[in-house]
Amino acid sequence: MTDAPATPRAQRRQAVSDLKRQMILDAAERIFQQEGLDGAHMRAIAREAGYTVSALYKYYASKEEIYADLLAASLDRLHASVEGATSADVAPALRLRSRAHGFFDFYLAHPRELDLGFYLFRGLQPLGLNPQLDARLNQRLADSLTGMQADMQALGLPEADALRETTALFAHATGVLLLVHTGRIRMFGQQGPALFDTYLDGLIARIPSPASPP
Amino acid sequence: MTDAPATPRAQRRQAVSDLKRQMILDAAERIFQQEGLDGAHMRAIAREAGYTVSALYKYYASKEEIYADLLAASLDRLHASVEGATSADVAPALRLRSRAHGFFDFYLAHPRELDLGFYLFRGLQPLGLNPQLDARLNQRLADSLTGMQADMQALGLPEADALRETTALFAHATGVLLLVHTGRIRMFGQQGPALFDTYLDGLIARIPSPASPP
Amino acid sequence: MTDAPATPRAQRRQAVSDLKRQMILDAAERIFQQEGLDGAHMRAIAREAGYTVSALYKYYASKEEIYADLLAASLDRLHASVEGATSADVAPALRLRSRAHGFFDFYLAHPRELDLGFYLFRGLQPLGLNPQLDARLNQRLADSLTGMQADMQALGLPEADALRETTALFAHATGVLLLVHTGRIRMFGQQGPALFDTYLDGLIARIPSPASPP
Amino acid sequence: MTDAPATPRAQRRQAVSDLKRQMILDAAERIFQQEGLDGAHMRAIAREAGYTVSALYKYYASKEEIYADLLAASLDRLHASVEGATSADVAPALRLRSRAHGFFDFYLAHPRELDLGFYLFRGLQPLGLNPQLDARLNQRLADSLTGMQADMQALGLPEADALRETTALFAHATGVLLLVHTGRIRMFGQQGPALFDTYLDGLIARIPSPASPP
DNA sequence: TATGAATGAGTCTTCATTCAT
DNA sequence: AATGAATGAAGACTCATTCAT
Numbered sequence: 001m002t003d004a005p006a007t008p009r010a011q012r013r014q015a016v017s018d019l020k021r022q023m024i025l026d027a028a029e030r031i032f033q034q035e036g037l038d039g040a041h042m043r044a045i046a047r048e049a050g051y052t053v054s055a056l057y058k059y060y061a062s063k064e065e066i067y068a069d070l071l072a073a074s075l076d077r078l079h080a081s082v083e084g085a086t087s088a089d090v091a092p093a094l095r096l097r098s099r100a101h102g103f104f105d106f107y108l109a110h111p112r113e114l115d116l117g118f119y120l121f122r123g124l125q126p127l128g129l130n131p132q133l134d135a136r137l138n139q140r141l142a143d144s145l146t147g148m149q150a151d152m153q154a155l156g157l158p159e160a161d162a163l164r165e166t167t168a169l170f171a172h173a174t175g176v177l178l179l180v181h182t183g184r185i186r187m188f189g190q191q192g193p194a195l196f197d198t199y200l201d202g203l204i205a206r207i208p209s210p211a212s213p214p
Numbered sequence: 215m216t217d218a219p220a221t222p223r224a225q226r227r228q229a230v231s232d233l234k235r236q237m238i239l240d241a242a243e244r245i246f247q248q249e250g251l252d253g254a255h256m257r258a259i260a261r262e263a264g265y266t267v268s269a270l271y272k273y274y275a276s277k278e279e280i281y282a283d284l285l286a287a288s289l290d291r292l293h294a295s296v297e298g299a300t301s302a303d304v305a306p307a308l309r310l311r312s313r314a315h316g317f318f319d320f321y322l323a324h325p326r327e328l329d330l331g332f333y334l335f336r337g338l339q340p341l342g343l344n345p346q347l348d349a350r351l352n353q354r355l356a357d358s359l360t361g362m363q364a365d366m367q368a369l370g371l372p373e374a375d376a377l378r379e380t381t382a383l384f385a386h387a388t389g390v391l392l393l394v395h396t397g398r399i400r401m402f403g404q405q406g407p408a409l410f411d412t413y414l415d416g417l418i419a420r421i422p423s424p425a426s427p428p
Numbered sequence: 429m430t431d432a433p434a435t436p437r438a439q440r441r442q443a444v445s446d447l448k449r450q451m452i453l454d455a456a457e458r459i460f461q462q463e464g465l466d467g468a469h470m471r472a473i474a475r476e477a478g479y480t481v482s483a484l485y486k487y488y489a490s491k492e493e494i495y496a497d498l499l500a501a502s503l504d505r506l507h508a509s510v511e512g513a514t515s516a517d518v519a520p521a522l523r524l525r526s527r528a529h530g531f532f533d534f535y536l537a538h539p540r541e542l543d544l545g546f547y548l549f550r551g552l553q554p555l556g557l558n559p560q561l562d563a564r565l566n567q568r569l570a571d572s573l574t575g576m577q578a579d580m581q582a583l584g585l586p587e588a589d590a591l592r593e594t595t596a597l598f599a600h601a602t603g604v605l606l607l608v609h610t611g612r613i614r615m616f617g618q619q620g621p622a623l624f625d626t627y628l629d630g631l632i633a634r635i636p637s638p639a640s641p642p
Numbered sequence: 643m644t645d646a647p648a649t650p651r652a653q654r655r656q657a658v659s660d661l662k663r664q665m666i667l668d669a670a671e672r673i674f675q676q677e678g679l680d681g682a683h684m685r686a687i688a689r690e691a692g693y694t695v696s697a698l699y700k701y702y703a704s705k706e707e708i709y710a711d712l713l714a715a716s717l718d719r720l721h722a723s724v725e726g727a728t729s730a731d732v733a734p735a736l737r738l739r740s741r742a743h744g745f746f747d748f749y750l751a752h753p754r755e756l757d758l759g760f761y762l763f764r765g766l767q768p769l770g771l772n773p774q775l776d777a778r779l780n781q782r783l784a785d786s787l788t789g790m791q792a793d794m795q796a797l798g799l800p801e802a803d804a805l806r807e808t809t810a811l812f813a814h815a816t817g818v819l820l821l822v823h824t825g826r827i828r829m830f831g832q833q834g835p836a837l838f839d840t841y842l843d844g845l846i847a848r849i850p851s852p853a854s855p856p
Numbered sequence: 857t858a859t860g861a862a863t864g865a866g867t868c869t870t871c872a873t874t875c876a877t
Numbered sequence: 878a879a880t881g882a883a884t885g886a887a888g889a890c891t892c893a894t895t896c897a898t
């Protein structure tokens with residue numbers, strides 16, 4: 001009722017609320033990993049979280065909002081995977097390789113998170129994903145890619161080219177992952193990782209080594 | 215009375231029936247293009263086709279069967295697009311380029327057909343797509359790709375390499391298309407076609423010119 | 429068009445029609461035995477008969493009418509089973525026993541025909557079973573029971589008592605058969621045939637031997 | 643705050659919920675009595691109960707579950723009817739008679755509950771009646787019969803015989819009720835109750851009088 | 857005579873969401 | 878802060894039956 005000093009009490013409330021939101025999210029994550037997108041309906045999430053369905057709506061305005069947070073968390077883990085194995089004092093080429101693999105292997109190991117991305121990024125409008133949210137998600141994804149772009153620039157690629165190559169790398173990885181995920185890759189008798197490695201080799205070879213030109 | 219296995223009457227009937235099946239398919243196509251996969255439920259399709267829902271079941275045993283036909287038709291159009299601009303008396307590199315663009319441009323112009331392919335190829339089991347159908351659809355897709363593989367071999371690439379490169383090309387195209395389709399490409403400030411062209415250029419450059427064999 | 433002499437031509441037509449009706453009925457019977465009542469829908473019957481569904485309606489005005497004929501045929505077989513093992517020159521008690529077993533064993537071996545009877549006799553009205561048909565079916569059933577009644581009378585029971593005992597015998601048999609058919613008899617750890625035999629023994633014992641009065 | 647496992651609040655809620663479940667059941671009962679099993683579909687039940695169809699699913703997980711409760715209640719009423727008129731200080735023969743009539747008269751007055759029993763007890767598997775439920779329903783039925791078995795034993799019948807005779811009594815009652823219910827009894831010009839009485843008389847007469855203990 | 861086309865009513869069930877308490 | 882109750886729209890599919898040809 002009283003709008004309050006806006007500090008101690010409100011902060012505590014916020015903290016508690018955040019925690020619960022997190023717990024709901026964790027539950028959603030578990031369900032989502034086990035059952036996939038279709039199985040992750042409100043009821044299932046609520047049950048897993050130990051809440052009522054309607055309680056969830058206190059913390060999340062819609063199912064899609066949960067999904068969005070799920071995707072945000074997923075993108076954070078992706079980021080961790082990309083940056084995880086990297087060390088600053090390695091040759092840029094190695095760093096790029098490591099990061100790219102961080103990316104590719106993450107989705108290879110967690111194909112469901114790929115679904116999530118497609119689901120959410122596709123029909124923006126109907127899902128009620130507001131532009132803000134969209135931008136934030138895009139940003140998180142971008143965070144995982146700038147490292148690679150930097151690596152390419154460190155390898156001597158001009159910024160514009162590096163950005164283009166990063167985009168292409170992202171597209172290629174996505175394409176291969178999809179091939180794997182849908183099982184269509186069997187049709188070609190190929191292996192996802194090998195395919196990606198080949199692309200990566202080509203990419204690095206293509207970048208003119210800046211240091212040692214004769 | 216005395217007549218070959220197929221009575222003219224039966225033939226006529228069959229023809230009419232086929233036509234109606236086609237008209238239903240067209241209606242489904244329209245709905246699908248306008249509303250997407252989720253909007254293309256039996257009721258909507260029936261309404262658009264001017265039929266009762268139950269009437270549809272005379273022509274299609276299930277929703278998935280309609281989807282499958284939709285995809286089959288889509289893959290046929292894809293094939294036409296791939297082979298359309300090709301001519302036999304062109305240099306292999308040009309042919310490859312033409313075919314690849316036939317592929318890429320088709321999905322660029324009809325992003326929803328991409329959805330369809332993902333939908334159907336993904337959940338094979340849960341959707342009740344029987345293996346036969348699956349195989350047929352796979353075959354249709356393959357038909358669109360063998361041309362490119364042949365072009366690569368004509369360019370001097372050993373068969374295994376050509377197959378690998380075709381797969382990679384397919385993956386790359388898919389990845390870029392997805393980037394475009396989901397709008398994420400704006401995030402990178404890139405253009406789908408340009409991206410794909412670059413890949414194609416790189417691919418052709420990478421293929422060792424067959425001119426120099428001793 | 430011409431109403432015809434009403435004889436040769438019409439007779440032939442009638443004969444052909446009867447034959448086809450019979451063939452449909454046979455098909456229905458097969459389906460019914462294999463699939464039960466629920467599985468015996470018009471489509472299935474038509475398929476088995478090599479007809480279109482709508483063709484069936486030329487011979488039978490409704491599904492229930494087919495069922496009725498099915499039941500009539502069933503009752504004929506029942507009759508045959510009841511009278512089959514009987515011979516005129518046997519002691520009445522034996523004859524009664526034989527007929528009663530003819531009845532009981534028939535339904536024990538063909539439980540589905542029991543369903544049919546229940547289904548048709550139950551909701552007379554809604555099923556469109558007209559009173560005539562109902563009477564005819566009742567008559568057929570009665571035909572299978574009069575023998576037993578006669579046996580009882582031959583054993584010295586007054587007509588009224590014999591009728592009552594026949595009714596009771598029929599009821600008892602039905603009750604036991606139902607117990608068997610629904611599996612509820614397991615609940616009691618009893619055997620249908622044994623139960624029925626006991627009843628039969630009691631019944632015969634109960635009938636005062638008419639021969640030996642001084 | 644400190645309170646037993648079941649909060650008063652929760653208890654109240656439970657009570658209200660139970661009441662509503664009961665009201666739905668009552669509605670289902672009414673529909674079922676008026677329209678029979680086929681008429682008792684979810685929509686009709688919901689309408690009668692003043693609910694939406696989906697609201698029903700909060701209280702009952704499936705149609706069969708409603709049916710099962712309907713049957714359970716029916717069996718309880720049966721039980722009440724069987725035990726209702728009994729008193730402990732009556733001669734066993736009278737008690738048996740009273741109980742048997744409690745059974746017979748109940749179904750005579752409520753023929754539809756007979757249907758229900760057949761429906762549910764029959765197709766266990768296809769109906770999704772789980773074994774637990776099945777066992778519980780069987781138990782309820784058994785409860786109505788053990789009294790009679792006990793009476794028979796009190797009359798001097800060995801346990802095994804009493805069980806057999808109880809089963810036979812049950813079968814006989816069922817058979818006669820069916821005869822009445824389907825209207826076929828008119829065919830024989832008999833009366834259900836009279837028929838049953840006769841059987842009962844015979845049964846009691848058949849039981850060796852325990853009168854000879856000193 | 858038999859067909860194929862078409863109907864329309866009907867079945868159960870699921871889900872995201874809202875609201876009074 | 879959390880609940881339970883309730884909604885309503887939707888969704889795929891089946892079946893007996895009719896009618897023009």
